[in-house]
Amino acid sequence: MSAFLGQVLNGIATGMLYALMGLGLSLVTGVLNIPNFAHGALFAIGAYLLASAANLMGNFWLALVIAPLGAALLGLAIEYLGIRRLYAAGHDYQLLFTFGLALILSEAIILVWGPVGYSHLPPPILRGGVDLGFTFYPKYRLFVMVAAGLLVLGTWLFLEKTRYGAIMRAGIENKEMVSLLGIDVHKLFTAAFALGAYLAGIAGALTAPIRGLSPGMGVDMLGIAFVVVALGGLGNLLGAIAAGLLIGVAQAIVAAHWTEASSVVIYAVMAAVLLVRPQGLFGIR
């Protein structure tokens, strides 16, 4: 029983990270109306920046601040220099562009950090575990659970309670109307992409001490982010959390008994949900 609860806790920790990824992707996809295949690469960039910054400065917390900002800055540049020129183009060309960017970024990771994956230790204060009564649990995973939860909450507060968040939600609903109301949609798009990149970057940074770093980590996470959005619905915060937790917990439980199936189970769960509910968990098209 205690082992099972431990697996559920693991599932919640990774599920929150999945929700964070899905949330960022959902913002970008919803506001900009583009297929963003570079979202996973920004996740990987966040992870690698964290490892390098932490090793360079010897301070994990400073690195945790810097790494996602680096990813956000990169996102800003990508939107400003590239995607901005493609809003009138079809999804096919937008896809090709972001997929090309993903290839460039993952190859750049190999060129800069090497093709072999490596691990990154959590900061000393978060090493080891704590006794939760029913199980002995790694401190760092508890930290990730709380941090990712706070980030999701922060994003929710931003979207629901601030003026800029309201503009972003309006942008998902109806772009023409937003621009008719005198809001510069270009700025809105840039901001949404940068925020999405920030969330991907910080998800990557938080993941690095759990799963280590490898050049392929971005693509794996991209598929998962797509699953979260497909199940949760575009721009649906609650949907992203529900979908992220669903596949995170399902994966953790299956992985404990059948390690080989741990990646497959995410997509199998998605296929199963779509069989019953083609419109996703909350029925948003």
Add this chain to the structure above:
Amino acid sequence: MNRALIAILAAIVLLPLVVRPAIASEIWIFAIFGLGVNLLLGYTGLLSFGQGTFFGSAAYVAGWLLKHYAINVFFALGIGVGVGALSALVVGYLCVQRSGLYFIMLTFALNQLFYFVAYQWTSVTGGEDGMPGIPRPAILGIDFGNPVAYYVFVSVLFLASLWIMRRIVESPLGKILQAIRENEVRAEAVGYDTARFKLAAFVIGGAFSGLAGVLYAMLFGIVPLEAIGFVTSGNVVFATLIGGSGSLYGPVIGSFVFIWLSESVSTLWARWPLLLGVAFVIVVLFFRGGVVEAWSRFAAWRERKWRSSKQTG
């Protein structure tokens, strides 16, 4: 016989003189793959980023049967077409009910499902090492171990595929698919069950992908893991787009350009995907109409230059 067909026949004859027969075969195999993608992208307006699923599944299943049960080549091709169509039916059933960006993301996510199954099921697929040792059995006394004989076989199948695809796009079904591309709401209002027709297009595209997958497996004697991965799915979309998805012959031109370039550059540098990514970005930003448009722009520029030199001279 039209000019495009004459050009293709000439290319089939001349190509093995310019490049190795294996590369020449790969070009026509990839063109068969592209024909299927173009039925979705060009004619139905469906952007699938998961065509590697059907290509790879067919290659694995037919490859396995060829390797362990020494099946006949024609049977292998049939199996490939069947597996491609069947896997496309399953994936398509889950995807066609959603549209736009959801459709793209779902095709990719389900591609990942098949990829991870192939990655983990090492006893059958060989995982990361791929499935080697796929034979190319002789038929009717013709030894397909000879690369030129296999090239001729592939070329004939390509021409047959092109003919079939042409019949499909000119058929009533093809017209309905184009109506869906132009205006799905209207096509539905006229009384067509658009989801069912989109699924039909998906299955046909899967069948073409499957045929290409088996031919690919027999060409190289191995099914690499990448055959079922997202890179394959991306490459075929790219090849179709650079050829121009508007016409029947677009993917043929695209696969010609793509395979030739990739085979000449990928052997030079291990980080070749980096260049591929740069190529994607440049094409999208500057040559969005594909090779055909780039050529006509070049022709117009040459014309202008010629005129201005005549005026000044």
